[in-house]
Amino acid sequence: MPMTISEKILAKAAGKKEVEAGEIIMANIDVAMMHDLTGPLAVEAFKKIGSEKVWDPSKIVVLFDHQVPADSIEAAENHIIMRKFVKEQNIKDFYDVREGICHQVLPEKGHVTPGDVIVGTDSHTCTHGALGAFATGIGSTDMAMVLATGKLWFKVPETIQFKIEGQPKDHVYAKDIILYIIGKIGIDGATYKACEFTGSTVKNMNISERLVLCNMAIEMGGKTGIIEADEKTIEYVKKRSKKPYNVMKTDPDAPSLEKIQVNIEGLEPQIACPHNVDNVKPISEVEGTEIDQIFIGSCTNGRIEDLRDAAKILKGKKVSKKVRMLIIPASREVYTKALNEGLIKIFIDAGAIICNPCCGPCLGGHIGLLGPGEVSLSTSNRNFKGRQGSPESEVYLSSAAVAAASAIKGKITHPKNI
Ligand SMILES: CC(C)[C@H](C(=O)O)[C@@H](O)C(=O)O
Ligand code: SF4
Incomplete structure (x- = not known):
């Protein structure tokens, strides 16, 4: 059956040959990310369900970015909780106060590769789809389940494919393009959809620009943003990661695919x-x-x-x-x-x-x-x-x-x- 990238990634993660939009699947998680603000809630929930050891410390990334250095006693307490958790669970991919924002550090440090299923306790986890992964934000209790079992259920999303064409004018960037799209379809225009960005404009973008598009998929309600991995993606990933990767592509006749043309010719900054x-x-x-x-x-x-x-x-x-x-x-x-x-x-x-x-x-x-x-x-x-x-x-x-x-x-x- 023809499938979208998201369906292909989720099928693989669920150990199935194919999945259909709307189907509920149980997926194996490749990367689970937590930060200083929501991590403590996930840790609390993890303990509450009686878990002692995480399923696989090498697949968990913890970093501090929202309140660094600590700006209040409460923030310092959150940091203490997470440092303790990281130590007791033997989590090696831990970035303390100095490293930066999770959605920049994860790709930069090679934690994201095409074909991965990535979850994070942050709504902008969709950013990582720019590297051809299926990445989405989850709540802290869902994260507790992931920490304990390495699995999470998903309803396979339908896909809206935004085909972006045209040469941006001077001073027009990926940010202007995504704002323009959100302005057109609205904050709930892509609710629970995988927002796939394609077309010659996206092809010409560097990885940073692609990260901008996927980052804001959630601002139109998207379950994730996603971009097919190409030679630029592979070059970026290979420089940073030794993890294996799987390049998946959307079949143009996938039944769950809705296509929207976006022409950015003449677009002003937005x-x-x-x-x-x-x-x-x-x-x-x-x-x-x-x-x-x-x-x-x-x-x-x-x-x-x-x-x-x-x-x-x-x-x-x-x-x-x-x-x-x-x-x-x-x-x-x-x-x-x-x-x-x-x-x-x-x-x-x-x-x-x-x-x-x-x-x-x-x-x-x-x-x-x-x-x-x-x-x-x-x-x-x-x-x-x-x-x-x-x-x-x-x-x-x-x-x-x-x-x-x-x-x-x-x-x-x-x-x-x-
Ligand atoms: C704190 C965190 C839960 C939140 C998010 O999920 O997005 C924050 O990063 C934001 O941008 O509002
Ligand atoms: S949107 Fe990004 S930079 Fe802003 S608080 Fe959330 S993770 Fe941090």
């Missing part, structure tokens, strides 16, 4: 306006909106390519006195590259603040929170009410290039106008 990710407008409609804080970072746009785009615009310029600018590399590897390439100096000279790799203000639980009435322009993925601090604040979402241009002017600005 902005998601408060307070929903699908409240997307072309930049020309919001240019000039005053802002108080700019945040470049997060698991969406805190990668080296984003920092390079920002540095190109900020070089020799100054951040407006009206705004504060926070730049947070997504990982230590990204930070080191940015240092070696001289980007950090450009940012500091421009007047930006650089923080250690972490989630930062993205979910309003750590540093750089907004006060009542304040407005943020952020390269992250969510702009719900109160997301970055006060419920009376507002968050706009954009690419790193738009964020950098806007930092110079103190208001939302198209990079071509710098």
